[in-house]
Amino acid sequence: MSWQWFHRLSSPKWFYQISGRMLPWLWTITLALLAFGLYQGLYNSPADYQQGNSVRIMYLHVPTAMASMFFYVYMAIAAAVGYIWRIKVAHMVAVSIAPVGAMMTFLALFTGSFWGRPTWNTWWIWDARITSELILLFLYLGFMSLHQAFDDREVGDRAAGVLAMVGLVNIPIIHYSVYWWNTLHQGATISKFEKPTIDPSMLTALLTMIVAIILFALCIILIRIRTEIMSREYGKQWLKEEICQ
Amino acid sequence: MMIKILLHRELLRHWRSRQDLINPLIFFVIAVSMFPLAVTPEGELLEQIAPGVIWVAALLATMLSLESLYRDDFHDGTLELLLMQSGSHYKVVIVKIIAHWLTSGLPLVIISPILAVMMHLKGDSFWALLSSLLLGTPVLSLIGSVGMGLTVGLRQSGVLLSLLVLPLYLPVLIFGASAVTSAAMGMEYSGQLAYLGAFLFASLSLVPFASVAAIRVSIR
DSSP, X not given: OTTHHHHHHTSHHHHHHHHHHHHHHHHHHHHHHHHHHHHHHHTSSOOBTTTXXXXXXXXXXXXXXXXXXXXXXXXXXXXXXHHHHOOHHHHHHHHHHHHHHHHHHHHHHHHHHHHHHHHHSOSOOOOHHHHHHHHHHHHHHHHHHHHXXXXXXXXXXXXXXXXXXXXXXXXXXXXXXHHHHHHHHOOHHHHTTOOOSOOHHHHHHHHHHHHHHHHHHHHHHXXXXXXXHXXXXXXXXXXXXXXXX | OHHHHHHHHHHHHHHHTTHHHHHHHHHHHHHHHHHHHHTOOOHHHHHHHHHHHHHHHXXXXXXXXXXXXXXXXXXXXXXXXXXXXXXXXXXXXXXXXXXXXXXXXXXXXHHHHHHHHHTTOOHHHHHHHHHXXXXXXXXXXXXXXXXXXXXXXXXXXXXXXXXXXXXXXXXXXXXXXXXXXXXXXXXXXXXXXHHHHHHHHHHHHHHHHHHHHHHHHHOO
C-alpha cells in the first residue's frame, strides 16, 4: 500500500542507503542557493536607508531564527513518531536534529545581538521575541542533556522524546506569556521590528537565504543521522558490506 | 476507595520523612531574606522587587521538594509495585502529585504571608501573592512531576531537573509575579489570576498523561 515507503524509511539500512544517494544532490542545491543568496544579500541589494549596511545581518538572522523554530517542531514530531510506534530511526532523527537546532537558535540570538548593537545601541534587550528564542535554546539544551544522561541510549531516546512532546505543547503558552509580559512593561520595542515594505532585491535575497539555510541544516542533520546509524548498528553485516563497497 | 488508601499512604510517608519537607521551606525563607541584604534594606525598593523575588524563590523551593515525589518509592521498588497493582497508572500518579502539593506547595502558600510582611508588601498585594501562589503552586507540582519522572532513575538528577523544568515554569512565574506587581501598583489583578486558573485546569487535565509516560520510561 501507500504506507510502504514509510515502513521502509523506518529501516536503518534503507535510510542509510537512500540518504547516501540524496546527499550529493542536496549539497549541490544548498551550496548553489547559499552562493546566490549571499551574493544577492551582501552585494547585489541596497543598504537600508536607516540601518545602513547592518541590515545585511538580516539575511542570516531571519533564516536561522525560522530554522530554529521549524526544527524544534520537526524534532518533536520525530520524537513522537518514535515514541508511539517505537521506530528506532525516528528517535535517531530527533536526536540528530537537537544540536543543529540549538546551533541555529544560538546563531539567531548571536546575529540578532550584533544587529542590535548598531541599531538599538544595546547588545541585549528583554524583548518578547528575543526572550522566547532564549527559552527555546534552553529547551533544546534540556533535550540534549537529558538524552545524554542515560547510559542506555534507547531509554534516553524515550525520555527525551517525552520531554520534546511536553515542550511542543508548552511552546505556544510560553510564547504568548512572554508577549503578554513584555507588552505590560514596554510596548515600544516590538514596533521596531515592523519594517517598511521591502525592496524586491532584498526580498529575493531573504527568501533564497531562508531556503538555503534550512537545506544546509538538513544536510548537516542527514550526516548526523548517518553517523548515529553507524554507531548504533555497529557490527551489523549490512553496514560492513555498505562501508566495504 | 483505592484513591483514599493511596492518599493516606502518601501523606503518612511524607509525614514520616518530614525533614525532607521542611528543608525546602527553610530554603524558601533563606533565599528571600538574602535579597534585602544584597540589594537594599529600603522599604520602597523592596516592595518593587518583592513579587519577583518571592515567586522565583517559590519556584526553586518547589524544585528542591520534587525529589520527595518519587525518589524513595522508586529506589525501594514500592513505585513499581504500586503501578502494577493499582490497575490504573493515572490514579497512582495523580494521587502522588496531590499529596506532593499538600505537603510542599500548600506549606509554601501558608508561610508566604510572613515573607510578604518582611518584604513590605501591603494590602492588596498581600492577597494577590497569597491567591496567585495558591493557584500557581499546584501547576508547579504537576509540571515538575514530569521532569521528576524522567530523571528519577538517574544518579545525579538535581541540576538536570532544573534545566528541564525551569523553562516550563516560565508562564506561571510571569503571571504569578505580575499579579502581585499589578496589585502593588493599585491595579486590577483578576486577569492574571484567571490565567493562572486556566493553567491549573489545563495542566490538571493534560499533565497526568505526560507524567505517566515519563514514569513508564524510568520503570522498565
